Amino acid sequence: GVTTAYALTERGHAVTVLDRHRYPAMETSFANGGQLSASNSEVWNSSATILKGLQWMFRKDAPLLMRLTPSWHKYSWIGEFVW
Structure with a gap:
């Protein structure tokens, strides 16, 4: 959704993004991490x-790196x- 909103904004459209959660990426992207590179693909x-x-x-x-x-x-x- 945010990518689409960004693309529409770049084309001159007025866009409002609504999210039902307090912070971004708390649903479909929440804790869904992974790495994809030419020689390595695995679930984080x-x-x-x-x-x-x-x-x-x-x-x-x-x-x-994690402090x-x-x-x-x-x-x-x-x-x-x-977990």
């Missing part, structure tokens, strides 16, 4: 990817993601 919340992510946290050249500074929102999101 598979156990293999979670293990890779834990290993990456200790690498300086990590392809995915571990305390935040209830961050840790609750991680819990939901793993």
